[in-house]
Amino acid sequence: MIKKMTCIECPKGCLIKITLENLQIVKIDGNICIKGKTYAGSEINNPLRIVTSSVLALGLPLKMIPVRTDKPVSKDKIFEVMSLIKKVRVTKPVYAGDIIVTNILQSGANLIATRDVPA
Amino acid sequence: MIEKKLVIVGGGPAGMAAAISAYEHGVSDILLIDREPYLGGILNQCIHTGFGLKYFKETLTGPEYAGRFIKKIKDISQIEVSLNTFVASLNKNKTLTVLKPGLLVEIKPEALIMATGCREKTREMMHIAGTRPAGIFSAGLAQKLINIEGLIPGREVVIIGSGDIGLIMARRFTLEGAKVKAVIEIRQKSRGLARNIAQCIEDFNIPIFFNHKILRIFGRDRVEKISVCKVDNNLNIIPDTTFEIACDTAVLSAGLIPENELIEMAGVEIDKKTNTPVTNELNKTSILGIFVCGNSFKIYDIVDSVTEDSFIAGQQAAEYLGRLR
Numbered sequence: 150m151i152k153k154m155t156c157i158e159c160p161k162g163c164l165i166k167i168t169l170e171n172l173q174i175v176k177i178d179g180n181i182c183i184k185g186k187t188y189a190g191s192e193i194n195n196p197l198r199i200v201t202s203s204v205l206a207l208g209l210p211l212k213m214i215p216v217r218t219d220k221p222v223s224k225d226k227i228f229e230v231m232s233l234i235k236k237v238r239v240t241k242p243v244y245a246g247d248i249i250v251t252n253i254l255q256s257g258a259n260l261i262a263t264r265d266v267p268a
Numbered sequence: 269m270i271e272k273k274l275v276i277v278g279g280g281p282a283g284m285a286a287a288i289s290a291y292e293h294g295v296s297d298i299l300l301i302d303r304e305p306y307l308g309g310i311l312n313q314c315i316h317t318g319f320g321l322k323y324f325k326e327t328l329t330g331p332e333y334a335g336r337f338i339k340k341i342k343d344i345s346q347i348e349v350s351l352n353t354f355v356a357s358l359n360k361n362k363t364l365t366v367l368k369p370g371l372l373v374e375i376k377p378e379a380l381i382m383a384t385g386c387r388e389k390t391r392e393m394m395h396i397a398g399t400r401p402a403g404i405f406s407a408g409l410a411q412k413l414i415n416i417e418g419l420i421p422g423r424e425v426v427i428i429g430s431g432d433i434g435l436i437m438a439r440r441f442t443l444e445g446a447k448v449k450a451v452i453e454i455r456q457k458s459r460g461l462a463r464n465i466a467q468c469i470e471d472f473n474i475p476i477f478f479n480h481k482i483l484r485i486f487g488r489d490r491v492e493k494i495s496v497c498k499v500d501n502n503l504n505i506i507p508d509t510t511f512e513i514a515c516d517t518a519v520l521s522a523g524l525i526p527e528n529e530l531i532e533m534a535g536v537e538i539d540k541k542t543n544t545p546v547t548n549e550l551n552k553t554s555i556l557g558i559f560v561c562g563n564s565f566k567i568y569d570i571v572d573s574v575t576e577d578s579f580i581a582g583q584q585a586a587e588y589l590g591r592l593r
């Protein structure tokens with residue numbers, strides 16, 4: 150079986166062809182670089198995505214603080230991560246890279262701020 | 269009248285890169301102006317990842333990419349930053365009339381870099397028939413409402429046009445619990461990057477209709493539905509293919525127009541079709557000493573290229589100032 154997919158790792162967006170035999174990957178082509186190969190493998194076994202959103206700030210100069218997971222999380226966990234994100238309220242100043250939620254949904258990824266929001 | 273060596277209008281990625289580069293090429297006495305209360309420009313609302321792969325060799329969100337340049341700017345004392353500052357006019361001697369809260373001043377720089385970015389095409393430019401109810405947003409405005417203001421502008425959304433911001437917003441609306449009922453693209457393929465079709469549309473099984481055109485927007489107070497039909501590859505309507513989609517929100521993502529009204533006011537020659545300065549050299553205009561960089565010079569696909577070319581603008585301004593001496 151041949152599966153086609155677009156690599157999302159960079160703006161080139163290579164069209165990758167994965168040849169599967171008995172659910173095992175036997176060949177990957179179409180990727181320009183090694184990242185495409187890693188991506189294809191992960192898409193077959195456990196697709197991962199970085200989740201980005203914004204969380205509500207209270208008593209800070211910005212209304213919303215942009216956030217992301219510091220590692221990709223399982224694609225089928227995205228909406229669970231989102232419903233958690235919607236409950237988060239930030240009341241103290243944060244800086245880009247600060248952890249907002251540790252080990253979100255036991256995924257191993259932290260939710261971090263992506264913008265400085267000083268007092 | 270305030271005199272300056274170099275004024276840069278626009279504190280987004282283009283303006284910040286130009287300022288840093290001008291400083292690194294020996295210019296002191298630089299003034300960087302932005303009308304918003306923060307540096308960073310449009311990057312502040314582009315909270316998704318995908319920025320910086322070329323320039324920083326890692327994938328960053330918009331605010332993270334901007335943040336790195338904002339830090340750099342703050343560390344350079346020769347770059348003065350003026351926020352909440354709006355340029356009202358510009359004349360051919362490079363004199364700017366500038367509005368700040370409670371203040372109206374004239375500033376005369378020896379060299380000027382315009383990094384004013386772009387704006388979105390409007391419904392009027394797309395010639396969409398129908399009523400004018402609430403619920404019609406440009407993709408960038410919807411992005412600002414959700415990501416900066418924390419407001420979800422609708423529950424049942426149709427995205428019209430498949431530019432990158434439209435695709436990104438299809439995902440954003442979906443993540444926030446809204447239903448994106450369709451993306452309508454008049455051409456045979458997306459205007460956006462293939463990766464955005466994959467990670468914003470296919471990941472969430474959002475229906476995307478290529479070779480389809482929006483005919484009409486319906487609704488009295490709020491958008492109620494839109495009608496759509498099929499077109500051939502020459503964009504001619506195929507008869508008897510019309511159907512309707514119920515929705516409360518229409519998001520337009522039909523392309524960007526460089527913003528160059530100020531230099532046009534000063535007499536710079538502008539290509540009316542693209543709204544960019546007429547030139548055959550990067551960042552240059554028909555008036556010596558007025559440079560344009562970033563999305564106001566031409567529409568770029570990725571911010572890394574904006575940064576790269578805007579660094580050149582800073583160097584060009586430095587060279588120009590060097591020759592004046």
Ligand code: SF4
Pocket residue numbers: 156157158159160161162163179180181182183184185186
């Ligand atoms: S394979 Fe490499 S070059 Fe191609 S899209 Fe993926 S990361 Fe980019």
